[in-house]
Amino acid sequence: MDNALQSQLQKIPNEPGIYQYYDKDDKLLYVGKAKNLKKRVKSYFTKECGPNPKNSLRIQHMVAQIAHIHTIIVANEHEALILENSFIKSQNPKYNILLRDDKTYPYITINLNDCYPRFSITRRIIKHKDTLYFGPYPKGAKEILQSLYELFPIVQQASCLKGKKPCLYYQIGKCLGVCSIKDSNTKAEYDSYIQQAIILMKNTSKMQKVLESSMLSFAEKELFEQAKICKDCIDVLQETTKFCAVDMKKLYNADVYSFVLQGSNAILFKLFVRDGKVVSTHHQFVKPNMTNDAENPSQKELIREELACEIYTQALLKILKEGTLCDDIILADISTESLQTLKDSIPEFANKLFAPQKGEKLRLATLARTNALHILTHKTNLYAKQEQVLQEIKDLFSLDHEITSIEVFDTSHHSSSFIVGGMVSYVDYDFYKPGYRHYNLSGKDEYSQMREMLTRRAKSFDENPAPSLWLLDGGLAQINLALEILESSGARVSVLAIAKEKRDSKAYRAKGHAKDIVRSKHVEFRLQANDPRLQFLQKLRDEAHRFAITFHRNKKVGDIRKG
Incomplete structure (x- = not known):
């Protein structure tokens, strides 16, 4: 260890805070918190300033790379913990492990203090004696809520209670019309339905039986949409009831x-x-x-x-x-x-x-x-297969670095209106939803639209680091465009493109006949339909297309509603 680092160790304060370890290339290795910075940092080293053998091999290997140390003093250990967590999320140091979970879990809630209580989905918990929460439901909250609306004629939206006359739900028999019919009998009937719904929400096995009966009844009447709503909810409930063997002796959370x-x-x-x-x-x-x-x-x-x-x-x-x-x-x-x-x-x-x-x-x-x-064993086996596919794609196109992350781009428009773009992110062998991005575009042709989208993405590399591969919907023109933009940004990113084959200079998209062509700047391939490499790239392309066209449709519908 050099004298400069040894001198830094001597100057570390006996205060709470966070410490940051950097290597010789000024890359952040690790962020940690401490109640006493000097005591904690010194625990990584021996008296001779080598890696402390009492620590794990992982930590010893990290310490051997430390070139300099930076510390930030805070008021107490709790503030240090909050700051450490913030730094890990924003900078993703090499030796920290990042929990990429920006989701909050939805609950189904109902406030019994309301005149006409209604079920709704929330991600915030505000404890109140008259408020009930069911869940959380990482998946399936909407399906459960929809099934309640099929089983009971209860208020579905807050806006329904503000109306002065019964809405469509009342006309089709899915609501009692409590917005305008405010007699005591209707109130009593509504409260009865709410209590029945609460009983089912508290007893999922009973709810499942009721839904199965309703599903069969709807199917017999050829009301297949309603039957599917019941079926979707049953699937959600079955996913959780597989754990019902665990039944504590007391009401315990x-x-x-x-x-x-x-x-x-x-x-x-x-x-x-x-x-x-x-x-x-x-x-x-x-x-x-x-x-x-x-x-x-x-x-x-x-x-x-x-x-x-x-x-x-x-x-x-x-x-x-x-x-x-x-x-x-x-x-x-x-x-x-x-x-x-x-x-x-x-x-x-x-x-x-x-x-x-x-x-x-x-x-x-x-x-x-x-x-x-x-689950991890199953996923690890899947990882191994996908890792092999990525390696084969790298070898096929002679890419100069490993594929660890991919960004896929597509555009969508209708008669040159509501022009949008979509980017999906693929990281650690899975789609990474927090990395998805929408783009409102102004280009009049697909080439200009792609240029605008890729340029905007390249400008954000400092904030969101560049991936190892870009996959574009297009051909050689789009690849050359992307390489031009990447060269000006200084980022080291490989580029591939996938597109339907063309006949007479036009894309040939007849179902069952259009073959996908995958290419880099120098080579192109028409892979067989059952080729795992093609299927993988098609999966990425299709997800980007779905993401872009969904945004396009939502934007178009929103414009129609405003009009």
Whole structure:
């Protein structure tokens, strides 16, 4: 270690804050928090300023790359935790693990204090004695709500209560018309339907039976749209009832988390327990930016524990921001020491956090871990297949670097009006929805539209780093355009294009006959329809097309409504 770094270590203050490690190329390696910066940073090094062998191999390897250190002092450890989380999300350091989860989980709620209570979807929890919450539902909240509207003639929209005369829902028998019919009998009938709906929401197995009966009844009457609504809700309920074997002896609310790491892949799995039953689950895959290939079992576990603490910390901060209805937060496979560290870091959860060793809480933690392991194993096998396809695409087109992230572009318009573009993002072997972007465009032809969209994307590389590959809807002209824009930006991005074959200079799109041509600047291929490389690129192209055309349609409908 050079004298400059040794001098920096001596100057680190005994204050709470965050520390940032940089390598010789000034790239950020790691961001951490500390109650005492000097004490924490020194724990990474020996007296001779080498990597501390008491730390994991992952940390030792990182310390060997540190060229300089930067610290930021804050008022207390909690502020340090918030700032650390913000830096990890904004800068994605090499040795930190980022929980890419910007979603909030939807609940179905109803305020019984309203004159005519109505069910609605919300992502905010405001605790009130007259407000009921059902969920959360990472998937399926809309389907459940729609099924309630099919089963009971209850108010569907807040605007319905502001009307002076019955709306369409009343005319087709899906509402009692409470906006204008305000007699006591109608009120009593409406309240009865609401109570019946609440009973079903609290008892999903009973709700499923009612929906199955209604689905058959609708089908017999050839009301297939209504039957499908019931079927969609049944599918959602079946997804959660597979966990019904877990039935606590008491009405108990808990959020259960399990972090599992396999090699370079990881998952955070969540069980939501409400009133003693698992009502829903959610999982997200995590990319640790490293492979846990330590040969020593204790070293391997130490690395897993470090990463688990980072992920659990980010998950807890998310709960702190959004609120939760749970009594306890159960963390699977975490040591007593790490649990205490989390409690000290986030005192709001000091009495809520548990790492159970026995009893029903352990049963929930085990269930979460079993499912996390099952899903991750399946995904890892899928990753291996997709990794092979990406390697084959790289080899086919002789690309000069690995494909780790892809952005796909498409435009959509109607008679040169409502011109829009869409960009979808593919990261870590999956579509990355937070990376999707819409573009309102002004170009009069497809070439100009693509230029405008790609130029705007290239200008945002400082804020959102460039991917390793761009995939365009088009041909050689679009590729040359993209390469020109990329050259001026200085970004190192490969470019491919996919388009339908042309006959007589026109795209030949007759169903069943149009073949896709995939090309780079120098070569083009007409791959067989069953070629995995073509199918993968088609999947990307089709998702970009769906995203762009959906935006186009929504924009067009919005304009019609304004008119």
